[in-house]
Amino acid sequence: MTIAEFSITPIGKGVSVGKYVARCVDIVDRSGLGYRLNPMGTVVEGPFDEVLSLIARCHKAVAKDCERVSTIIKIDDRKGVDRQLDAKVAAVEKRLGRKLRT
Numbered sequence: 425m426t427i428a429e430f431s432i433t434p435i436g437k438g439v440s441v442g443k444y445v446a447r448c449v450d451i452v453d454r455s456g457l458g459y460r461l462n463p464m465g466t467v468v469e470g471p472f473d474e475v476l477s478l479i480a481r482c483h484k485a486v487a488k489d490c491e492r493v494s495t496i497i498k499i500d501d502r503k504g505v506d507r508q509l510d511a512k513v514a515a516v517e518k519r520l521g522r523k524l525r526t
Contacts, residue, residue, distance in 0.1 A: 432448055447486065455470075
């Protein structure tokens with residue numbers, strides 16, 4: 425199972441890029457893969473090829489009306505585990521002995 429955090433930034437479209445973020449989040453939400461939106465990007469979980477395909481679809485959706493797009497991807501690919509979106513946070517909370525404000 426793969427977890428990937430990604431951020432897609434259109435270059436030259438001004439300081440407010442919310443409409444591009446919404447465009448990508450809609451694609452992610454409709455994908456059926458587990459995900460978490462955060463203020464600096466999106467974390468998605470699923471089979472490696474599906475995750476990369478999803479990120480590529482998001483990149484292309486932004487690029488369709490932008491001259492330049494920057495995409496940053498961080499991947500954690502671990503065999504034999506799934507549901508890591510919640511498990512990773514729970515493991516830290518267990519070590520701390522308390523719930524976090526996530």
